[in-house]
Amino acid sequence: MGSEINAGPMCVLVTGGSGLVGKAIEHVVQKEGGKHEGEQWIFLSSTDADLVDVGQTRAVFEKYRPTHVIHLAAKVGGLYLHMRENLSTQNVYIRDNIKINDNVLQTAHDMGVTKVVSCLSSCIFPDKTTYPIDETMIHNGPPHDSNFGYSHAKRMIDVQNRAYFQQYGHRYTAVIPTNVFGPYDNFNIENGHVLSALINKTYKAKKEGTPVNVCGSGAPRRQFIYSLDVGRLIIWVLREYEEIDPIIVSVGEEDEVSIKEAVDMIAQALDFKGKIQFDTTLSDGQMKKTACNSKLRRYLPDFTFTPLKEAIKMTCDWFMTNYDTART
Ligand code: NAP
Numbered sequence: 332m333g334s335e336i337n338a339g340p341m342c343v344l345v346t347g348g349s350g351l352v353g354k355a356i357e358h359v360v361q362k363e364g365g366k367h368e369g370e371q372w373i374f375l376s377s378t379d380a381d382l383v384d385v386g387q388t389r390a391v392f393e394k395y396r397p398t399h400v401i402h403l404a405a406k407v408g409g410l411y412l413h414m415r416e417n418l419s420t421q422n423v424y425i426r427d428n429i430k431i432n433d434n435v436l437q438t439a440h441d442m443g444v445t446k447v448v449s450c451l452s453s454c455i456f457p458d459k460t461t462y463p464i465d466e467t468m469i470h471n472g473p474p475h476d477s478n479f480g481y482s483h484a485k486r487m488i489d490v491q492n493r494a495y496f497q498q499y500g501h502r503y504t505a506v507i508p509t510n511v512f513g514p515y516d517n518f519n520i521e522n523g524h525v526l527s528a529l530i531n532k533t534y535k536a537k538k539e540g541t542p543v544n545v546c547g548s549g550a551p552r553r554q555f556i557y558s559l560d561v562g563r564l565i566i567w568v569l570r571e572y573e574e575i576d577p578i579i580v581s582v583g584e585e586d587e588v589s590i591k592e593a594v595d596m597i598a599q600a601l602d603f604k605g606k607i608q609f610d611t612t613l614s615d616g617q618m619k620k621t622a623c624n625s626k627l628r629r630y631l632p633d634f635t636f637t638p639l640k641e642a643i644k645m646t647c648d649w650f651m652t653n654y655d656t657a658r659t
């Protein structure tokens with residue numbers, strides 16, 4: 332790794348360390364030998380510092396003096412949260428996320444952080460595009476309307492990474508995960524992403540003997556990736572990946588499934604035998620956003636992704652065991 336400034340063991344600051352992806356990285360670090368001897372890993376939540384605020388960002392960096400940063404913190408939400416807020420507060424998504432990203436990257440620069448790995452998302456890709464989408468196509472046209480604020484703010488991370496390299500030679504890079512799910516996700520029915528919202532809906536429907544209401548037609552297709560796989564891959568990127576250009580972190584195109592197929596897996600995992608109905612008056616959002624993982628495969632031809640059915644089952648089991656403390 333380009334560790335010309337910090338030669339000793341890494342001190343890794345993980346922003347957004349209390350979220351879905353942050354908790355997965357913490358698990359890999361603590362339970363799967365992801366931490367090397369002498370290293371320090373710090374997982375931040377918004378209560379440690381509101382990263383929208385530059386003073387709080389500087390204070391938390393000064394407290395821990397990281398050599399490396401994994402930057403996950405973001406104001407995020409599923410399709411329907413984005414669409415609702417589109418009408419009134421889409422501007423908040425742009426401004427808060429731009430501020431968070433700029434505060435983190437510039438403070439990292441000011442404090443001589445060797446490497447930053449930030450998190451983009453496959454929903455920031457152009458809406459009108461050819462498929463599969465790859466890393467070179469991020470800026471080739473406007474993103475989907477439903478989350479344009481979040482998407483434009485995220486795209487700027489890639490622009491800033493290039494600028495920090497050009498001007499200072501910093502190795503600040505980014506990963507582009509497709510749809511992530513797993514333990515510690517936001518399982519809120521109104522605001523969550525599709526799998527977590529549907530796991531909660533199905534769990535409730537089973538308890539109450541009611542049907543599960545799936546939003547939209549069930550036809551849109553997504554590449555779902557288990558959060559622990561994302562955690563393992565982000566740690567690999569931190570240690571091994573030398574490029575500034577981002578890398579898509581996703582299962583293959585052949586593993587893309589429809590929302591309907593995913594709901595059926597949830598029903599099976601929760602042993603739900605009731606009715607599943609599709610509310611076609613609600614938006615489908617992007618019909619697909621198929622991403623190409625060939626770059627990742629060139630680096631890691633043998634990486635094994637957790638099979639979707641197995642990962643959904645583990646997430647359902649986690650949700651039921653942790654229902655009282657899960658984000659619902
Ligand atoms: P998440 O579960 O919603 O967690 C968000 C994290 O950001 C939490 O730790 C939260 O802290 C922190 N945060 C939010 N606002 C903050 C602020 N103003 N100051 C400091 N911290 C703040 O999100 P996630 O799903 O793990 O997402 C992590 C990253 O992956 C994000 O950058 C997201 O865009 C990207 N991503 C996610 C997906 C997905 O499907 N979930 C897909 C692709 C990319 P609190 O817990 O204190 O609120």
Ligand code: GDP
Nearest residue numbers: 409410454523524525528545546547551615616
């Ligand atoms: P996206 O992948 O960025 O569009 O975000 P989501 O994780 O919110 O997934 C949205 C897709 O799942 C759309 O096709 C929705 O129609 C579908 N979907 C079905 N039921 C739900 C639900 O209960 N919540 C959410 N967020 N999406 C749902």
